[in-house]
Amino acid sequence: MPIEFVAMETDLVHAYRAGEPDANGHPAERAVSDGIGKPCRHCLRDVPAGDEMLILAHRPFDDLHPYAEVGPIFLCAADCARHEPGADLPPVIADTPKFLIKGYSKRERIVYGTGAVVPTTEIADRCAWIFADPDVAQIHIRSARNNCYQARVLRSD
Ligand SMILES: [Zn+2]
Incomplete structure (x- = not known):
């Protein structure tokens, strides 16, 4: 059974970087990464130490329903290449x-x-x-x- 690992869509990441409210209706928080356990869901690498990152609530589902969990994620604040x-x-x-x-x-x-x-x-x-x-x-x-x-x-x- 061939499978593929799929990162967050680039359009959505660009929107969050541009100030689009997160799944809780808030702008993303900004912080500086310590490089340890700060996985960007777009490039699927840790945000490098010293680089700015976004922290926001993400709901990885298309629709609203009881199973549509919302949780915190990190993203590189600067442009990064989506993991293919x-x-x-x-x-x-x-x-x-x-x-x-x-x-x-x-x-x-x-x-x-x-x-x-x-x-x-x-x-x-x-x-x-x-x-x-x-x-x-x-x-x-x-x-x-x-x-x-x-x-x-x-x-x-
Ligand atoms: Zn990234």
Whole structure:
């Protein structure tokens, strides 16, 4: 089952950088990264130490419903190159030992039984196993400790 890791869409990132309100209706906060555990959801690399970053509430779902969780994310405040969708583990994923992953249906509902904290080395195999269920439309990768959304995984054609 070919899969791809998908970062946040560039148009949305540009909007947040330009002052678009976040999922809670607030402008993004600005802070200076210490370079440790500050993953940008666009380039999927840690925001380098000393660089400015945005902190904002993001809801990685198309519609509003009970499963549409909102949570904090970081973004590089300056322009960065979006991580190209692909099968290789993005840098910020590869550098962390484990993640919470869970599958969602086309209606963006959790597909129960898919959620688990898995070692990063097993993410690709686990995602392929989850996608064997045709009800699963996408998989979220979230921080194992803090539940923060990192990226999504889709089936690759
Ligand atoms: Zn970035």
